[in-house]
Amino acid sequence: MSFKWSTRSIQITCPECGCTEEYSVDNIDVDSEPEENSDYKMGPTYRHIARIYWHCPSCDRDFEAEIEFIEYPEGQCECVNIVEGALLAGYSEDSLMSMVDFSLD
Numbered sequence: 001m002s003f004k005w006s007t008r009s010i011q012i013t014c015p016e017c018g019c020t021e022e023y024s025v026d027n028i029d030v031d032s033e034p035e036e037n038s039d040y041k042m043g044p045t046y047r048h049i050a051r052i053y054w055h056c057p058s059c060d061r062d063f064e065a066e067i068e069f070i071e072y073p074e075g076q077c078e079c080v081n082i083v084e085g086a087l088l089a090g091y092s093e094d095s096l097m098s099m100v101d102f103s104l105d
Ligand SMILES: [Zn+2]
Pocket: 014, 015, 016, 017, 018, 019, 056, 057, 058, 059, 060, 061
């Protein structure tokens, strides 16, 4: 259930001024936790929450993004939910799913 990016950076787009920045995935906080009341047949489900805190150097404002990755069964990303996506204008939930690979070891 360890969280693994298959990309080195994601592109952030400022929702205010539109400037962009390549943001290293090393700077993204990820909290991983088992899904409490999962009664799935193929083992536990894990929820990985990735949070990005970003300060726009152009318009001097702070922004956050939050992405939820659901791992089920173990080693596979079942789905992605963009919880707070103002910074992620260039991405869809499908394109974010291709940026993780929980089966890497
Ligand atoms: Zn800005």
